[in-house]
Amino acid sequence: DVKVTQSSRYLVKRTGEKVFLECVQDMDHENMFWYRQDPGLGLRLIYFSYDVKMKEKGDIPEGYSVSREKKERFSLILESASTNQTSMYLCASSNVGVPGANVLTFGAGSRLTVL
């Protein structure tokens, strides 16, 4: 079964800390995405990657960076966490060029609280 695994289900961090959210997919998918989900705002795209070492800004990239050193792993980095980054973070992946391409498979999510 296709799987996207996010390393932490719940995290609590302090303002100013550096935070790493890890995501691994086992489907050999080309594309990987990071979204944040907030009540009333739906899912907002932070960054996505369509290949190793490639990244593209989404709609709300400010305060975040990403890293994709290997095809299966996509990391979201908060260089200096702030309270307005308290949110649910969802990682997703999708394939390209095959039947069912561009359909997102999501991880379970990482709920980050910044104090």
Place this chain on the structure above:
Amino acid sequence: GQQVMQIPQYQHVQEGEDFTTYCNSSTTLSNIQWYKQRPGGHPVFLIQLVKSGEVKKQKRLTFQFGEAKKNSSLHITATQTTDVGTYFCAPNFGNEKLTFGTGTRLTIIP
């Protein structure tokens, strides 16, 4: 810019009543996907619509894509408690970046 509006934000229905959520774009879409997120869960893909005027059915769920490929709807007939959750449209404007509507949260009154 490329924006999509999804309405309503919330919908409370009696069990057995119908439910509809709408997704409206200001620009023509390449395709549109629909996802469902159960309470406490993550979004799960339901369907993708590609063709103008396309209608697809999954049991009690009917998905439509407008003739102009600017709007879409999801209709559930005779809702059941298992339908509870938030339904998101995910319009594609012709690139690999997949954005989402704000979602419609459906609650069922037994």
